[in-house]
Every structure is written in C-alpha cells, then in structure tokens.
Amino acid sequence: MKNLNMDELTNQYYDVLKELGNIGAGNATTALAQMIGCKVDMSVPKVQLLDFNKLGELVGGEDELMVGIYLQVEGDIEGSMMFIQKKVSAAHLVNKLMCGMLGVTEDEITSHEFGEMECSAIKEVGNIITGAYLNALSSLTGLKIYPSVPQLGIDMAGALLSVPAVEFGLYADKILLVQTQFSDAVELDGYFILIPDMESYEKILTALGVM
C-alpha cells in the first residue's frame, strides 16, 4: 500500500466506490430478478470503514442465522465477495427458483431444511449474481477479475463474516467494504458485500482515473 491511507480516504473516493457498488449490484439485482421472474429492489450502496467489532451488526446481528455465498476474487484485483441473506429469505428464493417445491405456506417454506438440491440451487444463484456484479466491475474498470468457485455457508452472521474479516485483518485494523441491500416487496432481503484488499482499492481508483 503506497499512496492510499484508509484514514485519509476522501469523500470523493467514497463516492467512486459507491458508484462501483451501484453498478455492480445493479447488474446482480437484474440477474436475480430475471432468474426468479420477480421485481427486486436495491438500496443505494453504503461504503463503510468499520471496526472489526462492528462487523456483525452490519447485517442485523452476529448470531442471526444466515446463508452466505462466499468467493474469492483474483486477477488484477484481489479480495473477496459475499452474497448474504437471512435463512428465511434464502428459503423463499430457493422456493421461487424451484417453482414452489418447498411448500406453499410461509411456515412450510421457512422451516424447510436445506438438502443437497437446495444448497446447489442457492450456490448457483450466488454464482450467477456475483458473476454479474464482478462482470460489471470488470467492464467498467478494464481490470481482469476472476471469481473462484463459490462456497456456501449456513451459519451465524458473525461466523460467516469473520472469514473475509480475517483476510482483511492481515492488512488493516478496520475493514473497508461496499455493501448493497436488495429486497423485494415481501420476502427477499439480503446483501452483496465486496471487500477488495487494500492494494486493489488503489488499482480500482487508478483505473477509474481518480488517483
């Protein structure tokens, strides 16, 4: 890390990163909406510089049961990306994809245990939408971005988020991330979280001509 000091990040950088999140998540949300045939909304992305001990609160609570798709990013930029949502939301998503096979009532759907097929479906969703996110980033910056095969975790939010946090912890005491929330009218509610490593932030900002 040569020029970029996290404590000196100006509003301009935040705005650029926010716009990146906007474009990436916009593509991802569109891909998601096409896949399930429903309207999906997204929030304005938040760019945050967080202390590690605040990380769990980011998505609601450290011990909230969540389904996370985690993948590592390689190529010109390195880092990780997570697509994380509450178990209930993931169940609804899978149910939509599998044409209602999980059940009809709210209770049938949310109490459904994830088997191999459900996990595979959610992984595939993760694959497609994180791919859409990263593709958009790649075409915007001209940087090569290769995602790894996504991994699925169903566990407490804190435990899932600790994985990218530990990686970032190698470089810094705070974690810089671009977070976008997506939701539909009733059932879906989740986040895309992009965590490039420090050197990658510099590369992204340089590629966009702001550094």
Next chain:
Amino acid sequence: MGEVYKVGMADMAVCSGDDAVTTLGLGSCIGIAIRDPGTGVGGLVHIMLPDSKEIRNNTNRPKFADTGIEDLVDAIVKKGGNRNRLVAKIAGGAQMFSFGSGNEAMRVGDRNAAASRKKLSELKIPLLSEDTGENYGRTVIFYPKTGDYVIRAIGKPEKTI
C-alpha cells in the same frame, strides 16, 4: 443474575462476581476464556489471527492470539486475579468454508487454535478444555465465577465445557 458484557471481534473484556462475558458468532476466530478460580475474576478475548509477528500492521493487540492472551492476563491481574492460579478454556477456530485444504489462509481456524494453545503453555496457564475446529460457528458465554464456558451452535444442543 449479573450483567453480560459483549466482546466483539478483536476485542476483550474482563469481569467478576455474577457477571459474564459473551461473544457472538465465532467463526475461524477463537474465544479464549481465562479466569482465576480463587477470586472469580476472569475474561474473554476474541482473537482473529495467530501471530502478531507475521503481520506488519499489528497495533491492535486483541486481534492476535499472542498479544491478545498477554493483554487479557494483564487485565485480569489488574482487576485482582492471581497470576499463578489462572486457568483457560478455548472455543472456536472453525473452518467456515471449504476451499480445498491446500489454501493456507483458509486453515486460519486451525492455526488460531494452535497458536492459542502454544501461547497458553508458554505462559504456564493450564488449558482445562476446548471446543475447536469443525465447520460451524459458535456463540459463547463465559462465567468467571464458576468457570462455566457455555457454547451454542446452530442446530446443536448447548454444551458447557
């Protein structure tokens, strides 16, 4: 019932009496609980990485097993604990995602557990019990008065080590 103090990632807390310390959603991190059974003073540190010496940017002491344990011991002694009576229990160090075993960074849970054991043995603090490894997250509550270290995981019965 006393108060329950929350410990975040790369953070620690010390308490006594009926109070307890908790940390929610431990993944590959480790919750190291140390107490003095005589006075009932104890605490919990939530470490993320094994070794402060491997990292350039290492000012945050509770982030690492080595410096985190040192600081926790100091804090307990400062609050009235007897250095020679301290005992420890550890939990966490899971591997949350399986990216093939070759990836060093992904095995950080195991390395965290090993570094914690090593540091405790260097400081001659007996490790009474542990619940580490596997692939699931843990929420832990430590009661320094009794030494009970309660571990909750999703879809598993609560246990006390």
